[in-house]
Amino acid sequence: STPDLRTASKALFTLASVDPEPDASGVGYSEYNINTTGWIRYFTPFIMPTTFSDGDIIISYRSVDKAGNVEEPKLITITLDNSCPQALLLSPSSELTGIDQNVNGMVSVIGTSTDLHFDYYRLEYGVGEVPTTWQIIKTSTNQVQENEIGKWNTTGLQEGTYTLRLTAVDKVENINIATAKEVVGTPKFLLAIHDKLSHPDKIVADKDGY
Numbered sequence: 001s002t003p004d005l006r007t008a009s010k011a012l013f014t015l016a017s018v019d020p021e022p023d024a025s026g027v028g029y030s031e032y033n034i035n036t037t038g039w040i041r042y043f044t045p046f047i048m049p050t051t052f053s054d055g056d057i058i059i060s061y062r063s064v065d066k067a068g069n070v071e072e073p074k075l076i077t078i079t080l081d082n083s084c085p086q087a088l089l090l091s092p093s094s095e096l097t098g099i100d101q102n103v104n105g106m107v108s109v110i111g112t113s114t115d116l117h118f119d120y121y122r123l124e125y126g127v128g129e130v131p132t133t134w135q136i137i138k139t140s141t142n143q144v145q146e147n148e149i150g151k152w153n154t155t156g157l158q159e160g161t162y163t164l165r166l167t168a169v170d171k172v173e174n175i176n177i178a179t180a181k182e183v184v185g186t187p188k189f190l191l192a193i194h195d196k197l198s199h200p201d202k203i204v205a206d207k208d209g210y
Helices: none
Strands: 005-007 027-034 055-065 074-080 086-091 106-114 118-127 135-140 144-153 160-170 175-184
Touching: 086 160, 086 175, 106 118, 106 160, 118 144, 135 144
Parallel strands: 005 074
Antiparallel strands: 027 055, 055 074, 086 106, 106 144, 118 135, 118 160, 160 175
């Protein structure tokens, strides 16, 4: 029997056929049927329609020789998976702004990376808001649900803006990516108000909370 296969719609399916008899007429054409689409003449490699829901799909295929003899159909069952895995950065989070983005030392990164057909996740960081290169913090084949996905050691890094990136990948290479902007360094003491001075009635912060 043919083993079950797991795939996404981007995978190509190819049919090949021969007429093995010594004096055979030769292969006329091949055709295939996906679930209940009806027989479709095969010309080039095909993919699963993106309109199909995830789950088991039955593909039938057969060939017809030039004399009109029809081959007994063969069947293959595939599991269609077009769903991306979960990738969430919970702490530090992409929703943080201003002083809450500051991190330093050893940072425990909390997140989620799961999928029905999970393969692995990769946690990385890069310099700036749009990094051109990435440094790997951790790669793991273990699923994580709202728990630690890695420890980011910021000791020795120059102060400034960095981007965390979590990439989750499933068995058929569906990918999901989450990012979070962080500021490495300790908050700076910029304002002091002493009793001998007049107290201001307002303190103004910029749009980033500084």
